[in-house]
Amino acid sequence: MRHGGITVTVIVPAHNEEEGLPATLESLARQTVPPDRVIVVDDGSTDRTGEVASGFGATVLRPPRNLGSKAKAQNYALPHCDTALVLAVDADTVLAPDYIERITPAFDDPQVVIAAGNVQTRHTRTVWERGRSVEYLFGFHWHRPIQNRANSPMVCSGCCSAFRRDVLVASGGFPERTIVEDMDYTWSRQIEGRKAVYVGAAMAWAADPETLTYLRKQVWRWMAGFCQNVRLHTGRLVTRKPLLAVWVLLALVEILTAPLWWAAPFVAAATTPASLPSTLAWWLSAELAFTIPPLAYAAHRRKLPLARVLLNIPCVYPTKVVNLYYAWKALIVELLLVPLGLSQGLTVYEKGRAPTPCAAG
Structure with missing residues (x-):
């Protein structure tokens, strides 16, 4: 049964995700509380991403050109959403069957505008994936619960965050001014006095970098994005959200x-x-x-x-x-x-995984 009659649209930004997308869409199809609509943004793919998405019954949107970042792809789909909640899911993330069922009750509190669950690694095949699995186990069972109890989560993970749509739209959509839209939105709304929530029982599994090459790309984006948000928000954080x-x-x-x-x-x-x-x-x-x-x-x-x-x-x-x-x-x-005008900082969004090989045939 849908919790409190809350309606949900899922946005899945996807660029060349032919191989990985089916697992994501299958996990959405298996939800105990199914979403009202699934939108896949086929963002300039050169493989069969759009055809795969259509095969699962998703609404496929194709921008006229590659938009260049996850936030821009999500914003392209936002005008097509008319439900109470928008659930942003990465095309390499698999949700537990009860993810939507467990995440929606967080929005019973009208002050909650964003909520995300517990993210773990999908694979532990390489040194880098196994190292990330330790980081996730530590972070999502130690740091996140403490921050949540203190009503000040550092970030609601962008791979599986649910947003109150009217607030998301009123604030201008998914932030495009930094390279990590999830942290930017989490900090911005808390500075305004709204709530962000971590729901530890809502499980999701993300595909993490398998090689050093792609781990470096992902970590550089995360760290640069963190510092971009420090530069952007520190003054207001200190005065409005000191914890x-x-x-x-x-x-x-x-x-x-x-x-x-x-x-x-x-x-x-x-x-x-x-x-x-x-x-x-x-x-x-x-x-x-x-x-x-x-x-x-x-x-x-x-x-x-x-x-x-x-x-x-x-x-x-x-x-x-x-x-x-x-x-x-x-x-x-x-x-x-960047403050000295000697660099523009990181502005190019790069995925943290190698493109998956296209199926033969």
Whole structure:
């Protein structure tokens, strides 16, 4: 039964998603509370994306040219939405069958204008996917619930966020001024006094970068977008949403101090070579003490084998190196060079996955 009579339109922006799109559309077709309409924006695809979408009964919209970003593709579909809620779903994301059923009750509170669920990795085949799986388990079972209890989520994930349509339209649609529309919208509406909500029981699985090449593209977009939002919103965050400003400050402090933490064992060894084994043991113990308990809790919640989760911990460190490199690059480019007029910052939207091969025939 549809919760409170709330109606839902799903927007799926898709560029060359012939292979991955069916799983997304199948997950939408299996919803215990089916959406009223599914719109696929075939954004300049050169494969059979549009035909695949039509085969699943979706409404297919084709812009006259590639729009160049997810937000622009979503805005192209927005005038075709007349339901109470708009659910934005990435073309590589699979929703649990009860996702819509679990996300819609959040909007019983009239102040809630955006809500998103718990995102985990669809695949754990490569080092990068396994590292990301650890990050997601930690973030969505530790950071997000704390932020949600404090009524100040840092971001409602753009791969599966539900929006109150009238507010979305009145605010100008999906933000196009930064490279990460989900964080921009989450911060903007909270600054206005509206609510963003994390719904941990609503599950979604996203396809993450399989290779270093595409992980770098995705992380650079995320980090640059975060810093773009810091540049855009900091003043109003401090005065109108101070607790969210605290989370942002903690994230910046973590970026700035991470090199010191990573270098600590080697600095200690350089000054006192004999202390290297004990220093490394202390450092590793501290790392595991902060990492294992949240992961054990997450594994319990997700009913995952704990041993399998723990075996993925070493994979998170190569991912952390990539995160840290692009976080510092974003700080320099977006918070220093852009204000000085020496750079335009990141303006080109690039997907974090390689194009899927077209089917033969």
